[in-house]
Amino acid sequence: MSAGWFRRRFLPGGPLPAPRPPRPRSSPVPYRRPRFLRGSGSGPGTADAPRRPDVRPVRSPARGRALPWNAGYAEIINAEKSEFNEDQAACGQLCIRRCEFGAEEDQEWLTSCPEEFLTGHYWALFDGHGGPAAAILAANTLHSCLRRQLEAVVEGMVATQPPMHLSGHSICPSDPQFVEEKGIRAEDLVIGALESAFQECDEVIGRELEASGQVGGCTALVAVSLQGKLYVANAGDSRAILVRKDEVRPLSSEFTPETERQRIQQLAFVYPELLAGEFTRLEFPRRLKGDDLGQKVLFRDHHMRGWSYKCVEKSDLKYPLIHGQGRQARLLGTLAVSRGLGDHQLKVLDTNIQLKPFLLSVPQVTVLDVDQLELQEEDVVVMATDGLWDVLSNEQVARLVRSFLPGNREDPHRFSELAQMLIHSTQGKDDGLTEEGQVSYDDISVFVIPLHSQGQRSSGH
Numbered sequence: 001m002s003a004g005w006f007r008r009r010f011l012p013g014g015p016l017p018a019p020r021p022p023r024p025r026s027s028p029v030p031y032r033r034p035r036f037l038r039g040s041g042s043g044p045g046t047a048d049a050p051r052r053p054d055v056r057p058v059r060s061p062a063r064g065r066a067l068p069w070n071a072g073y074a075e076i077i078n079a080e081k082s083e084f085n086e087d088q089a090a091c092g093q094l095c096i097r098r099c100e101f102g103a104e105e106d107q108e109w110l111t112s113c114p115e116e117f118l119t120g121h122y123w124a125l126f127d128g129h130g131g132p133a134a135a136i137l138a139a140n141t142l143h144s145c146l147r148r149q150l151e152a153v154v155e156g157m158v159a160t161q162p163p164m165h166l167s168g169h170s171i172c173p174s175d176p177q178f179v180e181e182k183g184i185r186a187e188d189l190v191i192g193a194l195e196s197a198f199q200e201c202d203e204v205i206g207r208e209l210e211a212s213g214q215v216g217g218c219t220a221l222v223a224v225s226l227q228g229k230l231y232v233a234n235a236g237d238s239r240a241i242l243v244r245k246d247e248v249r250p251l252s253s254e255f256t257p258e259t260e261r262q263r264i265q266q267l268a269f270v271y272p273e274l275l276a277g278e279f280t281r282l283e284f285p286r287r288l289k290g291d292d293l294g295q296k297v298l299f300r301d302h303h304m305r306g307w308s309y310k311c312v313e314k315s316d317l318k319y320p321l322i323h324g325q326g327r328q329a330r331l332l333g334t335l336a337v338s339r340g341l342g343d344h345q346l347k348v349l350d351t352n353i354q355l356k357p358f359l360l361s362v363p364q365v366t367v368l369d370v371d372q373l374e375l376q377e378e379d380v381v382v383m384a385t386d387g388l389w390d391v392l393s394n395e396q397v398a399r400l401v402r403s404f405l406p407g408n409r410e411d412p413h414r415f416s417e418l419a420q421m422l423i424h425s426t427q428g429k430d431d432g433l434t435e436e437g438q439v440s441y442d443d444i445s446v447f448v449i450p451l452h453s454q455g456q457r458s459s460g461h
Helices: 102-106 133-157 175-182 186-212 261-270 394-404 414-425 451-457
Strands: 004-011 069-072 087-096 118-129 217-226 229-235 239-244 247-250 296-299 308-311 364-369 380-384 443-450
Touching: 087 133, 087 217, 087 443, 118 133, 118 380, 118 443, 133 186, 133 217, 186 217, 186 229, 186 364, 217 239, 217 380, 229 239, 229 380, 239 394, 247 394, 380 394, 380 414, 394 414, 414 443, 443 451
Parallel strands: none
Antiparallel strands: 004 443, 069 087, 087 118, 118 217, 217 229, 229 364, 239 247, 239 380, 296 308, 380 443
């Protein structure tokens, strides 16, 4: 695995180092102070990616056993937002077994992957809110959930065409025809495994936080390189883009209350009891006041993409289900994202109304066929939490990538240094990069993944 990444928290005066935080008594996850590691000089730079000899299995908080992969974590400098940093990340090599071994799953695994395994690479960013607990759990757990889900379908993934039955027997003569007519491919099984892994991880987080009396949630952005394809799964408002010499391609979409308005409104329409009579599901250009009673105003319901007018009634004066515009939009006046992990105990302030029914843990998955690209050495994927994108556009990030990489080809750590430069540019110190006065004080985590090396590896398992 080769990728550059960097993450740091900023205050107006610049980055501030924090002392090593104590481990909380109620935390279900041991806080690990990771070591900073460098990639070897022979390949692309990896500022915080682990070298294989230094890696040991990571214990899963859910199962209490070793995880069969090479996992790397990097420390974030803490500041004022939380005792621990709410941004977390994980990266490593996924080792997928081809068959079930029953009781052996409870045994310790070696960090090396025998050739009979299907192997891939994994990067993930988690942006926490309401505390760091959910993000820490996700960083320690999601890759294990994904490995289990992939192992459950691996026989179908390596087949020429995924069979209807993994047992190898066709129960119905039309089964092969069904798979062909539906156009089911190996990548569909990987997409399904990612979707199931996010849901499984969400359930683990819910159980662990409830058992420890903690709360919180996190967004999740994951990239998996497997069988010549890059899968980008996003649940939240982080973002991934592909940057090439003449192309900038979004690989994810942000999920906010505003972008998922129709889904959220439809849920409130089907289950009005979720609003407890305190909110209205209808969308208006602004929150209505008593003076609007009897007036015809613009509105939208769940079935509408356009706008219409309605005569304002007393029930329309309730607080809107989705309030605010753009990045200020809030779900039930509380949360700025509509997908993510955790938040099982989150309620609207001073009410018993739960937000979890409106939150999806299922990601949107984008597939990039790396083998079909004529890759150049400077072709990269940039993954970052929302703090970066609050300040820089896709095009601005692409300009930074294109201006930095060609002049630093001999630097083995250039991808890590590029990730650092992207974060540095959000401080408003580089003229012409950001809009006047735009500075990010949010947590920021960045991965820079060179696709050229991924393409070279995809020729074999």
